Amino acid sequence: MRIAICPGSFDPVTxxxxxxxxxxxxxxDQVIVAVTxxxxxxxxxSPEERLDFLRxxxxxxxxxxxxxxxxxxxxYARSKGACALLKGLRAVTDFEYEFQMALINKKLNPExxxxxxxxxxxxxxxSSSAVRQVAGYGGDISEFVPAQILQDxxxxxxxxxxxxx
Ligand code: ADP
Numbered sequence: 002m003r004i005a006i007c008p009g010s011f012d013p014v015t016x017x018x019x020x021x022x023x024x025x026x027x028x029x030d031q032v033i034v035a036v037t038x039x040x041x042x043x044x045x046x047s048p049e050e051r052l053d054f055l056r057x058x059x060x061x062x063x064x065x066x067x068x069x070x071x072x073x074x075x076x077y078a079r080s081k082g083a084c085a086l087l088k089g090l091r092a093v094t095d096f097e098y099e100f101q102m103a104l105i106n107k108k109l110n111p112e113x114x115x116x117x118x119x120x121x122x123x124x125x126x127x128s129s130s131a132v133r134q135v136a137g138y139g140g141d142i143s144e145f146v147p148a149q150i151l152q153d154x155x156x157x158x159x160x161x162x163x164x165x166x
Pocket of ligand 1: 008009010011012015016017018021088089090095119120121125126127128129130
C-alpha cells in the first residue's frame with residue numbers, strides 16, 4: 002500500500018491545505034494528515050481541536066486519515082510504512098526551509114521521499130497565520146477556511162476580543 006503523509010501544524014486548516022490533501026488522494030492508496038505537535042510552540046488551537054477540524058473537513062474523502070505526530074516525522078513515517086512526505090509549496094520563500102527539512106528527513110529515513118506539490122494559484126497567499134491575523138481583527142475569513150469549521154474558528158477570536166474589552 003502506498004501511503005503518503007501530509008504534515009503540518011494546521012492551526013487552523015485552510016482551504017490551501019485542503020486543496021493539497023484532496024489533490025494528493027488519487028495519487029496514493031492512503032493519505033495520512035499528520036498534525037505535528039511542537040512542545041515549544043503555543044498554538045491558537047489545541048491539538049485535539051486541530052485534529053477535529055481536519056476530520057470534519059476530510060470526512061467525505063475515503064482514503065484520508067487524520068492523526069497526530071508528537072515525535073520525529075521521519076520515525077512516524079517509518080512506523081506507518083509511508084513512502085512519501087507530501088508538502089505544499091506556495092512561493093520561493095517556502096522553498097529554502099522545505100529543502101533543508103527534506104534533506105534532514107532523507108538522512109533520518111532514507112526510504113522516505115519528500116515530494117512537493119505546487120499550490121493552486123487561488124491559494125498562493127493563504128497561510129494559517131494570515132487566517133489568525135484577519136480573524137483576530139474580526140475580518141471575514143469565509144474564503145480562507147472550510148465552511149465546516151468557519152463558526153468555530155471565528156468563535157475563538159470573537160471570544161478573545163470580548164475578553165480584551
Ligand atoms: P501554515 O504555513 O499555513 O501555517 P502548516 O505549517 O500547517 O501551514 O503547513 C502544512 C503544509 O501545508 C506545508 O507543506 C505548507 O507548505 C502547506 N501549505 C500551507 N498553506 C498552503 C497553501 N495555501 N497552498 C499550498 N500549500 C500550503
